[in-house]
Amino acid sequence: EVVLTQSPATLSLSPGERATLSCRASQSVSSYLAWYQQKPGQAPRLLIYAASNRATGIPARFSGSGSGTDFTLTINSLEPEDFAVYYCQQRTNWPPEVTFGPGTKVDIK
Amino acid sequence: QVHLVESGGGLVQPGRSLRLSCEVSGFSFSAYSMHWVRQCPGKGLEWVAAISHDGSNKFHADSVKGRFTISRDNSKKTLFLQMNSLRAEDTAIYYCARDGGIDGYDWYFDYWGQGNLVTVSS
Numbered sequence: 001e002v003v004l005t006q007s008p009a010t011l012s013l014s015p016g017e018r019a020t021l022s023c024r025a026s027q028s029v030s031s032y033l034a035w036y037q038q039k040p041g042q043a044p045r046l047l048i049y050a051a052s053n054r055a056t057g058i059p060a061r062f063s064g065s066g067s068g069t070d071f072t073l074t075i076n077s078l079e080p081e082d083f084a085v086y087y088c089q090q091r092t093n094w095p096p097e098v099t100f101g102p103g104t105k106v107d108i109k
Numbered sequence: 110q111v112h113l114v115e116s117g118g119g120l121v122q123p124g125r126s127l128r129l130s131c132e133v134s135g136f137s138f139s140a141y142s143m144h145w146v147r148q149c150p151g152k153g154l155e156w157v158a159a160i161s162h163d164g165s166n167k168f169h170a171d172s173v174k175g176r177f178t179i180s181r182d183n184s185k186k187t188l189f190l191q192m193n194s195l196r197a198e199d200t201a202i203y204y205c206a207r208d209g210g211i212d213g214y215d216w217y218f219d220y221w222g223q224g225n226l227v228t229v230s231s
Contacts (some may be wrong), residue, residue: 032216034218036154036218043221043222044204044221046217049209049215070217089218096216097220098170099152100156102152102153
């Protein structure tokens with residue numbers, strides 16, 4: 001099983017600052033990595049797929065990068081609505097396996 | 110507008126069964142693979158099962174294999190999760206989610222339902 005590790009567990013920042021979130025895979029997942037945002041009481045929302053593609057309707061301040069085992073989600077100039085938990089997710093080809101990282105909480109400093 | 114609405118959750122005793130439904134609207138249901146993803150209270154996300162757009166192939170996580178079965182009815186635009194031999198550790202919010210690809214699997218989830226709580230307890 002591919003294990004995803006996210007760091008840091010919690011990121012305390014102020015609005016307007018840049019957030020840099022890391023996701024590391026225990027083995028190469030190529031570019032099969034997605035990022036989701038989840039707010040309390042809500043379902044997750046897809047932000048980034050295939051490592052660097054923004055999903056429909058996602059603001060340009062969100063960007064993803066990386067391949068293989070190391071990936072980054074960057075949020076430029078945090079808005080108040082960006083304070084949430086962020087999960088990365090990978091999939092392997094065969095047999096199909098999907099795993100999520102444990103999440104990074106971005107909270108207000 | 111894409112909508113996914115789950116139903117069928119609730120409190121159930123260990124060892125019993127429950128069937129979740131997810132009714133969709135706003136897109137061509139029969140063109141998309143679908144998934145179930147769950148989240149234990151206060152915890153992270155766990156993929157549970159997937160089904161192809163036409164129902165011809167299905168995949169289940171090892172943690173539910175042999176106990177849970179995913180299915181769909183394209184004429185009713187509805188996804189199902191039959192859960193048998195339920196355990197306390199199956200207690201979670203269950204989300205249905207649409208696969209991001211068309212006529213196949215991309216294995217990321219672009220639209221989600223609001224979630225349905227299943228509590229397994231005596």
